Amino acid sequence: MVIQGSELDLDKIPMIRPYFGDGGKIVTLGLVITKDCETGTPNVGVYRLQRQSKTTMTVHWLSVRGGARHLRKAAERGKKLEIAIALGVDPLIIMAAATPIPVDLSEWLFAGLYGGSGVQLAKCKTLDLEVPADSEIVLEGTISPGEMLPDGPFGDHMGYYGGVEDSPLIRFHCMTHRKDPIYLTTFSGRPPKEEAMMAIALNRIYTPILRQQVSEITDFFLPMEALSYKAAIISIDKAYPGQAKRAALAFWSALPQFTYTKFVIVVDKDINIRDPRQVVWAISSKVDPSRDVFILPETPFDSLDFASQKIGLGGRMGIDATTKIPPETEHEWGAPLESDPDVAAMVERRWAEYGLADLDLKEVDPNLFGYEMK
Ligand SMILES: Cc1cc2nc3c(=O)[nH]c(=O)nc-3n(C[C@H](O)[C@H](O)[C@H](O)COP(=O)(O)O)c2cc1C
Numbered sequence: 038m039v040i041q042g043s044e045l046d047l048d049k050i051p052m053i054r055p056y057f058g059d060g061g062k063i064v065t066l067g068l069v070i071t072k073d074c075e076t077g078t079p080n081v082g083v084y085r086l087q088r089q090s091k092t093t094m095t096v097h098w099l100s101v102r103g104g105a106r107h108l109r110k111a112a113e114r115g116k117k118l119e120i121a122i123a124l125g126v127d128p129l130i131i132m133a134a135a136t137p138i139p140v141d142l143s144e145w146l147f148a149g150l151y152g153g154s155g156v157q158l159a160k161c162k163t164l165d166l167e168v169p170a171d172s173e174i175v176l177e178g179t180i181s182p183g184e185m186l187p188d189g190p191f192g193d194h195m196g197y198y199g200g201v202e203d204s205p206l207i208r209f210h211c212m213t214h215r216k217d218p219i220y221l222t223t224f225s226g227r228p229p230k231e232e233a234m235m236a237i238a239l240n241r242i243y244t245p246i247l248r249q250q251v252s253e254i255t256d257f258f259l260p261m262e263a264l265s266y267k268a269a270i271i272s273i274d275k276a277y278p279g280q281a282k283r284a285a286l287a288f289w290s291a292l293p294q295f296t297y298t299k300f301v302i303v304v305d306k307d308i309n310i311r312d313p314r315q316v317v318w319a320i321s322s323k324v325d326p327s328r329d330v331f332i333l334p335e336t337p338f339d340s341l342d343f344a345s346q347k348i349g350l351g352g353r354m355g356i357d358a359t360t361k362i363p364p365e366t367e368h369e370w371g372a373p374l375e376s377d378p379d380v381a382a383m384v385e386r387r388w389a390e391y392g393l394a395d396l397d398l399k400e401v402d403p404n405l406f407g408y409e410m411k
Pocket of ligand 1: 065081082084085102103134135137
C-alpha cells in the first residue's frame with residue numbers, strides 16, 4: 038500500500054512513549070537509511086526518531102554517526118538529504134545496522150556477510166535509496182540542512198532523562214506498508230534492558246573487527262554495567278614496553294563508536310577479562326597510579342553523558358594494568374605463585390578420600406558476569 042500527500046499520517050504507526058516524563062512519542066527500532074552524496078555509499082543506523090507532527094519527525098543521531106556525516110556533506114553542497122526509515126525488518130539487519138562498522142563498509146554488505154546470504158533490497162518509491170525488500174513499513178522523506186526542532190527529553194540508557202537538543206527535522210512525503218504490518222519496537226533504560234542484550238552480541242561481532250585493526254589485542258569486553266560502551270577491558274599479548282598505551286590509543290581510534298568509551302583498562306592476555314575478580318586483581322597488583330594511569334582531557338564526549346562539565350567535551354582515562362617490563366620499571370617483579378604440580382596431582386587423586394567426592398567444582402562458575410554468552 039502506498040500513501041502520499043494529505044493521506045500521510047504518522048499516527049497510524051503505534052509509536053511508544055516509554056517513560057511518563059518523555060517529551061513525545063518515538064520510533065526506537067527503525068533502520069535510518071541515507072547515502073553519501075559524494076561516494077554513493079549508503080549508511081544504515083538505528084537512531085531514535087521523535088514524532089513532531091503527522092508528517093514530520095526529528096532524528097536523534099550523535100555527531101559521529103554515519104547519518105550525521107551524510108547530512109553535513111549534503112549541507113556543504115547545498116543539497117537536501119534523502120532519508121528512508123524501514124520498520125519491521127529482520128532482526129539480523131537491525132543488529133548489523135547497530136554494529137559500528139568502518140564508515141566505508143556498507144551495512145547491507147555487512148548484514149549479508151553476517152547472515153550468510155545477501156540482503157534482498159528494493160528501491161524506494163520516491164527516493165534514490167534502497168530498503169530491505171521485506172520491510173513491513175517504509176517512510177520516505179528529506180531533511181533540509183539547518184531545519185531543526187527541539188527533540189527530547191527521553192529516558193535513555195544512562196538511566197536518566199536526557200536533555201532537549203535541537204535535532205534535524207525529517208519531512209516525510211510517502212509511506213508504504215504491507216497489509217496488517219508487524220511493528221517492532223524497544224525502549225532504552227539503565228541496564229539490563231533489551232539493548233544491553235543486543236550489546237552482548239555486538240561485543241562478539243566487533244571483537245574480530247577490532248583485532249584486525251589492533252593485532253596485539255587478544256580479547257575485548259564491554260561490561261553491561263558500564264552501559265556496554267563507557268568502559269572497555271582489553272587484553273593484549275604484550276611484547277614491548279609502552280604497548281598497553283599504544284593499544285588503548287589504537288582502540289579509541291579504531292571505530293567512531295569507541296570515541297565515547299571513557300575508560301580503557303588494558304591487562305595481560307592471561308587475565309579473563311569477563312571475570313571482574315581477575316580484572317580488579319590485575320589493577321590492584323600491577324598498577325602504580327602515578328605511572329600507569331593516563332588521562333586525556335577535552336576529548337569528544339557523549340552528549341547524553343551528564344558527567345562532563347561541557348556538553349560533548351570531556352576526558353578519558355587509560356589504565357595500564359599489564360605486567361611491567363624494563364624500562365617501564367626498574368623494580369624487579371617477584372615470581373608468580375603457583376602450586377606444586379606434584380602436590381596438586383596428589384590432591385586430585387585423593388579427592389574422594391578427603392570426603393569431597395560430591396563437590397563438583399565445575400558447578401562453581403568463576404565468571405561473575407553470568408550473562409556473558411559462552
Ligand atoms: C535500540 C537502539 C537505539 C539506538 N539509538 C541511538 C540514537 O538515538 N542515536 C544514536 O546516535 N545512536 C543510537 N544507537 C546506536 C547506533 O545505532 C549504532 O552506534 C550504530 O552502529 C550507528 O551506525 P553508524 O555508525 O553507521 O552511524 C542505538 C542503538 C540501538 C540498538
